Amino acid sequence: MALKYSRQREAIKEFLSGRKDHPTADAVYMEVRREFPNISLGTVYRNLTLLADLGEIARVNVGDGVDHFDPNTALHYHFICRACGCVQDLDIDNIVNINEMASAGFDGEIGGNVTYFYGICGKCKRKQLS
Amino acid sequence: MALKYSRQREAIKEFLSGRKDHPTADAVYMEVRREFPNISLGTVYRNLTLLADLGEIARVNVGDGVDHFDPNTALHYHFICRACGCVQDLDIDNIVNINEMASAGFDGEIGGNVTYFYGICGKCKRKQLS
């Protein structure tokens, strides 16, 4: 099944590429709908899954029950605010090799890890003080 | 709303305490049903949530779309097999302080992190070789 161009898919990719807030499928739907008023949610889901499978975007599971999508496919870590639920990128320069640590004394093979951090984001922290 | 005893809740707690395989709510339901043939799935969910809120068990999100439950509430890490989906405990002795690393240059407050490892478990690895 050779890939065929679709304006909807381009719009989804285009929208996502300008985002740093890791939108959900529904958030993508809401926005792309302004350009394509009768795009269906199913189309959004199908294309997000396709793009993720192609490796053009990343699906991010931060444990809040909803999938988020990230135009940045490079390895990096995420922070999730317990107060507002926002998802932000973290810039950890020292990449610790926790995979090797975990491999010690384990009889299987560790291929990777998923790590996310949670707490209170800067905005919510400032709001609490006032 | 003061807590009241319930035989169903005891059975759920009892069953879970003897497990190392991190069962899902449905798996708990299937087993406890042998003792309480008409326990409802809703009761299982409600009690698992209650026990987790009380801190007597832990809810484990390993990114497979289903919640798992763990009688071990102490800090430890999990491994998920990409082949069979099993969830195992990992024994990492050196606990790296990645929270502090992530905090560097971040304007919010990091309270914790969720980390899980994935790969091929020992059993599946051996199966692949044969």
Next chain:
DNA sequence: ATAAAAATAATAATCATTTCTATTATTGTG
């Protein structure tokens, strides 16, 4: 221009989980 194949919109289905409600079980007090 056209026909094959892929993508779409709209809708129905699925799956995990939560909520609702009438009934049952637990428990503190007389």
Next chain:
DNA sequence: CACAATAATAGAAATGATTATTATTTTTAT
């Protein structure tokens, strides 16, 4: 022990995210 207050239950319906289905529309190679 009886009994009333209230928490917990079973069963069923509801919810929310996601996937599947299908008839129609787009894309694209010839």
